[in-house]
Every structure is written in C-alpha cells, then in structure tokens.
Amino acid sequence: MSLIETHGMTVRYEAVPVLSNVDFAIEKGEIVTVVGPNGSGKSTLIKALLGVLKPTAGTVRQADGLRIGYVPQKLHIDPTLPMTVMRFLSLPHRHTEAERIEMLARVGVTGVGARQMADLSGGQFQRVLLARALLAKPDILILDEPTQGLDQPGIAGFYRLIEDVRAETGVAVLLVSHDLHVVMSASDRVICLNGHICCEGAPNVVSAAPEYRALFGLGTGGTLALYQHAHDHGHDHDHDHVHHHPPALDEAQ
Amino acid sequence: MLDDFLIRAALAGIGLSLATGPLGAFVVWRRMAYFGDATAHAAILGVALAVASGLPVFLGTVLVAMGVALAVSGLSWRGQAMDTVLGVLAHGALAFGLVAISLVPGARVDLQALLFGDILTVGRADLAVIWGGSLAVGLLLVWRWQALLTATLNDELAASAGIDPARERLGLTLALALVVAVAIKVVGALLIAALLIIPAAAARRFTTTPEAMALAAIGCGALSSIGGLQASLRFDTPAGPSIIAAAVVIYLISVAYRR
Numbered sequence: 001m002s003l004i005e006t007h008g009m010t011v012r013y014e015a016v017p018v019l020s021n022v023d024f025a026i027e028k029g030e031i032v033t034v035v036g037p038n039g040s041g042k043s044t045l046i047k048a049l050l051g052v053l054k055p056t057a058g059t060v061r062q063a064d065g066l067r068i069g070y071v072p073q074k075l076h077i078d079p080t081l082p083m084t085v086m087r088f089l090s091l092p093h094r095h096t097e098a099e100r101i102e103m104l105a106r107v108g109v110t111g112v113g114a115r116q117m118a119d120l121s122g123g124q125f126q127r128v129l130l131a132r133a134l135l136a137k138p139d140i141l142i143l144d145e146p147t148q149g150l151d152q153p154g155i156a157g158f159y160r161l162i163e164d165v166r167a168e169t170g171v172a173v174l175l176v177s178h179d180l181h182v183v184m185s186a187s188d189r190v191i192c193l194n195g196h197i198c199c200e201g202a203p204n205v206v207s208a209a210p211e212y213r214a215l216f217g218l219g220t221g222g223t224l225a226l227y228q229h230a231h232d233h234g235h236d237h238d239h240d241h242v243h244h245h246p247p248a249l250d251e252a253q
Numbered sequence: 254m255l256d257d258f259l260i261r262a263a264l265a266g267i268g269l270s271l272a273t274g275p276l277g278a279f280v281v282w283r284r285m286a287y288f289g290d291a292t293a294h295a296a297i298l299g300v301a302l303a304v305a306s307g308l309p310v311f312l313g314t315v316l317v318a319m320g321v322a323l324a325v326s327g328l329s330w331r332g333q334a335m336d337t338v339l340g341v342l343a344h345g346a347l348a349f350g351l352v353a354i355s356l357v358p359g360a361r362v363d364l365q366a367l368l369f370g371d372i373l374t375v376g377r378a379d380l381a382v383i384w385g386g387s388l389a390v391g392l393l394l395v396w397r398w399q400a401l402l403t404a405t406l407n408d409e410l411a412a413s414a415g416i417d418p419a420r421e422r423l424g425l426t427l428a429l430a431l432v433v434a435v436a437i438k439v440v441g442a443l444l445i446a447a448l449l450i451i452p453a454a455a456a457r458r459f460t461t462t463p464e465a466m467a468l469a470a471i472g473c474g475a476l477s478s479i480g481g482l483q484a485s486l487r488f489d490t491p492a493g494p495s496i497i498a499a500a501v502v503i504y505l506i507s508v509a510y511r512r
Contacts, residue, residue: 052412070413077406080457081282087462092403092414116461142413 009058018044020196031173036193042176069133073144086113103131122149140172265375266478272387274471277449291343293445295321297350305357319430370441370493386435440493455504
C-alpha cells in the first residue's frame with residue numbers, strides 16, 4: 001500500500017470544514033508538494049496525516065510500522081528549557097554520539113553540537129530539525145514550510161539538500177510550501193489545496209491548471225490570470241463546497 | 254536516627270524534592286504554574302470531603318486534586334482564555350475548600366497546618382507516604398522522560414514518532430495530583446506550587462540540558478529543605494514558609510550568578 005493514504009477525509013474545527021473530502025496518497029520515494037494559500041488547510045492536512053487530528057469523516061491510514069521524519073514549521077523552545085543541539089537530536093529516540101555528529105555534518109552544520117538550540121541562526125535551526133528527523137531513518141519526511149525565515153540562497157540550499165537525501169536514501173518527501181518556483185521543479189507531484197484538493201499532477205501540468213492560477217495568479221497570464229477561472233470557487237469557508245470540481249486536469253484543460 | 258523530629262523533617266523535604274525537582278521542571282517548561290496552584294488548592298477541598306465522609310485524608314486529597322487537575326487539563330486543550338479560567342479555578346478551589354472545612358461538623362482540622370504545612374510533626378508513617386509517593390512520581394517521570402520531553406517541545410513532533418501527547422499530558426497531571434497530596438503535609442497547600450517552580454527556576458541558570466536542570470532542581474529543593482529547617486529552628490519561624498524562603502534565596506543567587 002501507500003505510505004500514507006486518506007479516503008474521503010473531512011476535518012472540521014467546531015462546525016467549519018477546513019478540509020473536505022480529501023483523497024490523498026504518497027508512495028515510496030515520491031516527492032509530493034502541497035501548495036495552497038494561507039488558511040487553505042495545509043497544516044490541518046499534516047496534522048491529520050500525523051494523527052494529531054482525527055478526521056470528522058473518512059479515513060487516514062499509515063502503513064504498518066511507518067517511520068516518519070517530521071520537520072515542523074516552527075519549533076518554539078521555551079526559554080526556560082535548556083537544550084543543546086546534541087541533546088535535541090536524541091529526541092525521542094536516542095542515537096549514539098557518533099551518529100549525531102555525522103548527521104550534523106551531513107546536513108551542513110558541523111560543530112554546532114554543543115550550542116543551545118536558541119542560539120542557532122534560522123538556517124542552522126532548520127538543518128538541525130532536518131538532522132533530527134533523518135536520524136530516525138524515516139520512510140517518509142514530512143516538512144511543513146521548512147524554509148520560513150531563510151533567505152533565497154538558504155532556501156535553494158535547503159531544497160538541494162532534501163533532493164540529495166532522497167537520492168541517497170530513497171526516502172519519500174511530503175512538502176508543504178509557499179516557495180512555489182523553487183519547490184515545484186524538484187517535485188514528482190504537486191497538490192494544490194484550498195479546503196479541498198483543487199488540482200494535482202506533475203509540476204508543469206499543475207502550474208498550467210486554471211485552478212492553480214486562480215489561486216496564485218502565476219504563469220503566462222501573470223496577474224491577469226487571476227480569476228480566469230471558469231467558475232469561481234468562492235475560496236472561503238462561508239459556504240459548502242458542494243459544487244462539482246473538475247477532479248482531473250484533463251477535464252480542466 | 255528517625256527518632257529525631259528534625260531528621261525526619263529533613264528526610265521528608267529531601268524525599269519530596271525527588272519528585273518536585275523534575276516535575277517542577279516540567280511545570281516551568283510547560284507554563285503550568287497556575288495549573289499547579291489550582292491542583293494544590295483543590296487538595297483543601299479534598300481534605301474537607303475526606304473528613305466529612307470518613308475517608309482517609311490522603312485518599313480524599315489525591316482524588317479531589319486529580320479530579321480538578323483532569324477538569325483543568327480538559328479545558329487546557331480546548332484553548333479557552335487559560336489564565337483567567339485557571340485563576341477562577343485556583344482561587345475557587347481554595348475558597349470552597351476553606352468554606353467546606355468550616356462546615357464539616359465537629360471537624361478538628363488544623364487550618365494552619367493545611368495551608369502552610371506541618372513538617373516538624375512528620376512521623377514514620379508520613380515519611381513512608383512521602384517517600385513512596387515521591388519515588389512513584391520520580392519513576393513515572395524517568396520511565397516517560399523521552400516521550401514527555403518530546404511532547405513538551407511540540408505535539409506534532411511527538412505524534413510523528415508515535416507518542417500520544419494527550420497521554421503524556423495525562424501522566425503529568427496525575428503525577429501532579431499525587432505530589433500535591435504528598436506535599437501538603439510538608440509545605441501546605443498554599444506553597445506547593447512554590448516548591449515546584451522556584452527550585453526549577455533556580456536550576457535553569459546553571460544548566461544546559463533538561464536532565465541537568467531536573468537534577469539541579471532536586472538538589473536545590475533538598476538544599477532549601479535543609480536550609481529552611483535550620484533557619485526555622487534558629488529564628489523560631491514556621492518551617493514550611495522558611496523552606497520556600499530558602500528556595501527564593503537560592504533563586505536570587507542564581508539570578509545574580511553570571512556564567
């Protein structure tokens with residue numbers, strides 16, 4: 001089976017549906033990117049896939065014994081909690097000192113082991129988060145906006161690292177991101193999310209899809225491509241998404 | 254050796270520190286100070302109910318503290334305005350507890366001891382309860398340590414590794430209720446939260462890892478117990494508050510300390 005899959009998954013907060021009827025699957029070794037505007041349910045999707053949120057309807061299933069390496073969008077470490085980088089890398093599973101030092105080198109932050117997590121720069125912090133996730137020898141890496149607060153070279157470097165790791169280990173990667181241009185070229189598949197799956201497919205297919213352009217106004221039409229959408233979705237949660245969306249891109253094109 | 258009341262008192266303080274050190278560290282890291290207060294104050298209500306119903310006091314205290322702690326932690330992840338709700342609960346539990354005690358017919362409850370502790374009258378049986386409860390809490394924390402720390406950092410981080418953050422939270426809540434029931438004899442309901450927070454806060458300055466901080470908090474708690482008892486003897490001051498005062502002095506020294 002797939003590493004993680006959902007069928008008809010709906011998640012509501014209070015009574016408001018944040019995600020509706022999501023069918024999602026990620027396979028071994030795949031790089032899948034989820035894009036979508038703020039409030040589109042990206043973080044909710046990740047929480048549901050991790051099992052932190054229970055879906056209101058539908059199912060989520062992880063493969064048996066699935067090992068997940070998770071890199072959170074933001075990790076706030078309370079200033080009252082002392083935490084060296086080396087100590088952090090052994091959470092929740094303990095790893096030998098040699099393994100941890102080697103992994104720090106692998107992600108390009110040799111020598112920060114004795115520092116406090118709070119004293120790291122944004123880029124170093126993200127790489128340490130990645131190192132911790134990789135130490136679990138995951139089947140899948142789940143990265144939630146992993147490059148927030150990084151500058152352009154930092155972002156490019158980070159994604160290069162992810163691609164290298166995938167090439168070396170064959171780990172699947174599920175990425176939630178805003179960095180559309182950078183991310184999409186590296187992805188096998190892109191999912192465009194806005195409360196439901198608007199469209200999905202290979203990066204070039206998705207970037208040409210009207211649903212995608214309606215959300216991001218990118219591509220050949222530039223800003224004019226905004227709202228060229230055949231039928232306006234009304235992408236908010238004030239009404240139910242009862243109308244039919246073209247599920248396949250062939251239809252949409 | 255256990256015949257000396259002062260030695261029994263010191264042993265009570267040291268035993269309690271084994272639990273309040275690491276648990277207090279979690280209270281500080283997770284910002285549960287008010288939560289600790291609410292649970293501790295609920296113990297007074299527990300004493301009143303135990304006296305009224307003829308239950309053993311320890312049992313009544315544990316049960317009511319646990320009930321309030323569970324109710325509060327149920328609220329805490331529904332994301333209400335927490336400090337207000339906790340403020341209401343903490344002081345509400347205190348007020349209702351004091352009212353309830355005054356209503357228990359023929360009750361001979363020493364209010365002073367309930368509020369500020371009575372460590373100098375700790376007997377052998379009390380010592381057994383204090384050490385038993387503290388060791389139980391200590392072992393629970395050691396057993397769940399990695400999972401608790403991960404869940405303290407981030408719920409999703411924990412869930413991604415198969416740890417249920419709600420279950421870990423529940424473990425801490427139960428540990429807190431047990432510590433409150435054990436500690437009420439030593440420092441009293443009003444100062445239990447202080448014994449959790451102050452040694453941990455003092456330990457923060459000297460340490461670079463969570464484990465070191467928890468151990469240092471144990472040391473600081475034990476030192477405060479011994480120092481407070483000495484001061485209490487010399488200046489003829491109440492023992493419970495003297496212990497907390499000693500902890501505050503250590504905290505102030507730690508604040509002044511520069512690395």
